[in-house]
Amino acid sequence: MAFKNKAGIVALVGRPNVGKSTFLNAILKTKVSITSPKPQTTRFAIEALYEDERGQILFIDTPGIFAKIEDTLAKKINSLSEKAFSQKLDVIVYMIDHTRKRETEENKVLGIVRKLSVPKILVFNKSDIKRPSYKEQYLFLEDEFDYIIEISALTRSNINRVIDTIFELLPEGKPFADKNSLPTPLLNVNSNTFIAELIREKAFLNLRKEVPYTITTYVDEITPRPNGTLYIKGKIITNSDRYKGMIIGKNGSMIKEIGMAVRKELEVSTAKKVFVELTVEVNPHWEESL
Template structure:
């Protein structure tokens, strides 16, 4: 998935909706806001956890593993004040190989065309080079920005250090657009109402961009593959995840049940036994856990069948990356 081609039609369609809609139909008492907010930051700062908390539903997989989010996910928050279309981006990290470089490119490109940006920082950890890099990028673009100092429940020992980096860099760059700072916790919900209020302040007035019942326009196959991949992350942790990908081959939908056929890609034959597990136990456990979550998500009985396939160096293969939506 090339982000330039993927997101620009979305932004264009969104703007067309605004242009053709009649804002005059809204009275002063029913004026709504609607806009696109890019959620950015380095990896493992809690972006996906935050989005799930803001929406009250799971729209993005969560893990402590780098590269958990591999696609730009559009999550849609609709309430009386209006609608925010969040773009949950892959976390910026030190890239290794084509996959890592593509994910970083997706994240950096996401702010183009957005109405505002939400930068998430981990206030419990010392600032990284990637954190300062995001600050410099946002100052350059001068997009309205809210900065969440996340994980304050863990102490927030470095909150002031982040603010100082912004202040010093702004003076160096001559940046004049100040951010809105919010200190809170995505995990326990601290200050999320204040964060939501700040985000709505940043977007323009206008009619809803999507029907109010839509939570995400993320393709079903990609969502299912993410759920399956998350179950492997939960079990394997740092043992294998970067070498693992899921491709949903088919979804057979009937009123009684969905049958999902998916392939688990690994890079070497030695990894195949790891994802299958002794006597197939890990594979069966992942299938069961994925079925359980997907059934809750889609409200229909679901059967998942997984096959493990060795694709040598798939992270360097452009055509496989493109097929998986990573290029």
């Protein structure tokens, strides 16, 4: 019988869109980090606790690092990501999407990973997709990593091998928290922020082109009503009037779609009836408070 004695901090690193957040959700078997087909969906480092009989892993899901940093939002997100790497880490999981060419962006992330002197696992994600594959462009990395594992975060294929390997590499240590006393595995995200993130996810999934990058989201109120309904009041803030109209949509159709998607997901996860009220506001300076 194994003892619960391992404990360590593991950062998920990779360029945008490789599947870091999908992988974290797959491991925790619950949604802790929002995902979308658009790059830089994750905007701040998300900390979530995994536990089994071997011990605890504190995962840090970082925002994907963009090569293109001329815009202020990407610059801010990149720096938040790099800040996450400056803390004490025990293992790095460097995730690659083999369906995309290497390009300068990958080199930028690799440059950061190379500077960190901790055990590293190279994870090729999206193994469910066979073509196109640029895996041979990445094989030169084999010598630099302690382990190489192919997974599919989406189909959960081989993800347990990553967990086994992490536990092999982790030191012994004290647990970070009593997991049973936590409302969710999330350590740095409260329910307001989580629901705000969910609103942002649904906005990312519905809004086109640059519009997702003009927004941030907030939740002002979560109130259980006497009739058992959960009332949620949230807002989407965008940086100009031009986008406000697009987010509201014709006769409010877009904002309604976003609110409905949030409601549906929350109704499943809370097993309650949920009422979501969303408004759209303009604040050209919201990025400054990120």
